[in-house]
Amino acid sequence: MPSLHALANPARFLRVARPLTPWLTGLGAVLIALGCWAGLVRTPPDYLQGETVRILYVHVPAAWLGMAGWSSVAGASLAYLVWRHPLAQVAARAAAVPGAVFAAVCLVTGSIWGRPTWGTWWQWDGRLTSMLLLFFVYLGYLSLARADAERGGDGRVPAVYGVAGTVLLPVIRYSVVWWNTLHQGPSIGLTRSSIDPAILWPLPIMLTGFTCVFAGVVLMRMRALLAVARAEARMRRMARI
Amino acid sequence: MNQWAFVAAAYAVALGGTVALAAASWWAMRRGEK
Numbered sequence: 489m490p491s492l493h494a495l496a497n498p499a500r501f502l503r504v505a506r507p508l509t510p511w512l513t514g515l516g517a518v519l520i521a522l523g524c525w526a527g528l529v530r531t532p533p534d535y536l537q538g539e540t541v542r543i544l545y546v547h548v549p550a551a552w553l554g555m556a557g558w559s560s561v562a563g564a565s566l567a568y569l570v571w572r573h574p575l576a577q578v579a580a581r582a583a584a585v586p587g588a589v590f591a592a593v594c595l596v597t598g599s600i601w602g603r604p605t606w607g608t609w610w611q612w613d614g615r616l617t618s619m620l621l622l623f624f625v626y627l628g629y630l631s632l633a634r635a636d637a638e639r640g641g642d643g644r645v646p647a648v649y650g651v652a653g654t655v656l657l658p659v660i661r662y663s664v665v666w667w668n669t670l671h672q673g674p675s676i677g678l679t680r681s682s683i684d685p686a687i688l689w690p691l692p693i694m695l696t697g698f699t700c701v702f703a704g705v706v707l708m709r710m711r712a713l714l715a716v717a718r719a720e721a722r723m724r725r726m727a728r729i
Numbered sequence: 730m731n732q733w734a735f736v737a738a739a740y741a742v743a744l745g746g747t748v749a750l751a752a753a754s755w756w757a758m759r760r761g762e763k
Contacts, residue, residue, distance in 0.1 A: 520747070524744075585750070585754075586750055586754075592746070600735050600742070601739060698747070705750055708758040709754050709757065711762060712757040712758040715758070715762045
């Protein structure tokens with residue numbers, strides 16, 4: 489925790505973020521390219537799903553980042569409410585846009601996978617509906633954060649919303665256990681998986697690659713928000729002179 | 730039903746979305762820090 493508090497200083501944060509941004513994004517791009525090659529060329533088709541099983545290499549990372557994005561928003565919002573550090577508020581706002589994009593990518597790629605596999609683009613089952621709700625929760629947060637910033641608010645309302653939205657995460661995670669859904673049950677765990685290793689192995693590469701790009705994008709957006717805040721502070725100082 | 734068409738569409742959405750997100754964020758960062 490002391491190191492996190494040290495990074496809460498914007499100048500110190502920027503000294504770390506500037507070199508880290510291109511490295512994370514570049515590493516992510518290389519890993520995604522490697523994962524695409526592995527997933528599209530080096531793995532066999534599934535005996536039931538055929539070639540469409542390859543969609544899992546982009547769908548699962550998108551689902552993971554859609555949920556991890558909201559965990560970041562909630563964690564940073566909680567840190568802002570507890571320690572009142574503006575950098576935590578900036579981090580929450582910066583994670584919301586990529587989180588929303590990956591939640592949308594998860595929904596669209598899942599729909600594309602569903603058509604040849606289930607015979608339908610969409611089904612109002614527990615997993616799909618809760619993921620769609622998460623996407624709408626992201627949109628609500630982005631609107632609220634923008635309105636709060638424009639009205640000169642202190643960011644507490646979006647922060648409370650960010651923490652409250654966390655209730656949706658266990659619903660998404662356990663929807664396939666609690667309800668009888670069209671979406672298959674949990675097939676990937678931390679220690680074991682029901683997916684054959686011959687098909688599974690590119691997935692960690694893609695998960696790491698997309699996560700690196702996500703982190704790079706969050707740093708870019710934090711730097712952009714900090715630059716805007718600095719410019720606004722400069723304008724206010726000049727207006728006083 | 731050509732399964733590869735669905736695979737191509739899913740990868741186009743995922744990779745296109747990621748590239749567009751990274752490009753928009755990079756542009757916003759560059760414009761802000763200029």
